[in-house]
Amino acid sequence: MQLIDIGANLTHESFDRDLDAVLERARAAGVVQMLITGASREHSPMALELARRHPGFLYATAGVHPHHATEYTDECDAEMRALHAHPEVVAVGECGLDYNRDFSPRPAQRKAFERQLQISADLAVDGVGKPLFLHQRDAHDDFIAMMKNFDGQIGPAVVHCFTAERRELFDYLDRDWYIGITGWLCDERRGAHLRELVKHIPAERLLIETDAPYLLPRTMRPLPKDRRNEPAFLSHIVEELARDRGEDVALTAANATAATRALFRLPRV
Template identity: 80%
Template sequence: MQLIDIGANLTHDSFDHDRDAVLQRARDAGVARMVVTGASREHSPKALELARAHPGLLYATAGVHPHHALEYTDECDAEMRALHAHPEVVAVGECGLDYFRDFSPRPAQRKAFERQLQIAAENGKPLFLHQRDAHADFVAMMRNFDGRLGPAVVHCFTGTREELFDCLDHNWHIGITGWLCDERRGAHLRELVRHIPADRLMIETDAPYLLPRTLRPMPKDRRNEPAFLPHIAEELARDRGEDVAVTAAATTATARAFFRLP
């Protein structure tokens, strides 16, 4: 299998002591490319730096997660635009709305999201999106940019059946993580993933977060990493009722087209 992890937080400090080994384990597991998530003013430049250090293996996104929305100043906007001038940065985000945690005031979240949607409307790059407990506002803001945006992926989809079909009706892509493997919170996804067209479906680890609960053996440090992406692909294939080679080939082809990877 040749897989693409469309969302890995490889700038996280939990990888500082063994990042090269993490990348090697990913390659050994068949993860041919990884998109490093940039989700703040601090980590978006680091994501670009990593991608430039590993050409052909790593790519980056650049954006500000709703948790960090208060940092989205005019200076931050200029920094994001400068990052997007680099070809290694293949998507705008992680950006969106999070009303579950509410780590930033909702008006600040909406303002930061709108400014990043404007960047995507101007540069034509795909959107790497976050939405939790904010579906109505999220959809309304995206609709304000109808006809002006390139492709979009709702990363780490955890929502309801209605939300899934709403996303698909808007032609958005869906990113599936190890949340699928969580019998406490993700059991509903087992049935929903059957309804995602192959050309809209991508997979991701969201490492170091969301370690699949069905993974065996379980790492002692409970840290997720891209090498575990094949496990997610296997679970996803079983739930979709298809051979894992089919799931792997389809999600890889979709990710390559979405991010315009070589």
């Protein structure tokens, strides 16, 4: 199988000590490409630098997560736009709204999100905006309303780390957005509802991700002693996903890989 992890936070400090080994384990597990999530002014440039050190294998996103929305100044906007001039940066984000934790005031979240949607629109190629890597938690109605304000301007979008309910899923699918599924699927405490919902995601809209080092799949055996998630565990997630969809795992993997390359315009390897 050829797998692509669409969301790995490899700039996280937990990977500082053994990143090369983490990448080698990912390759051995069938991960042929991955996107390094840029989610702040600090980490988006780091994601780009990491991608530049591993051409063709690693790519980056550049954006500001709603938790960090208060840092989205005019200077930050200029920094994001400069990052997006690099071909290794393939998506705008991680950006969106998070009303679950409210680490940033909601008006600041909405302003930062709007400015990043404008970046996607401004970077349109042949009338299609740059792809979006989106975060939404407990903010569905405002999230949809803001996206609607940019209808016909922004690029294709993936709602990363989908964990919500049926109504939200079908609202996203009705708008032809992609859905990112993580190891949340493997969490019997919080993710059991996803086992049924994933059956309804069209193959051409279903993407897979680890969100490493977060969301270690709880059904793995044995679990790593440090409880750190990493891209090599993507193969476990796709196996669980295929089982829930009633598909052969090779088919689920192939479809997710094809959909990922279509969304982010990645080359074949």
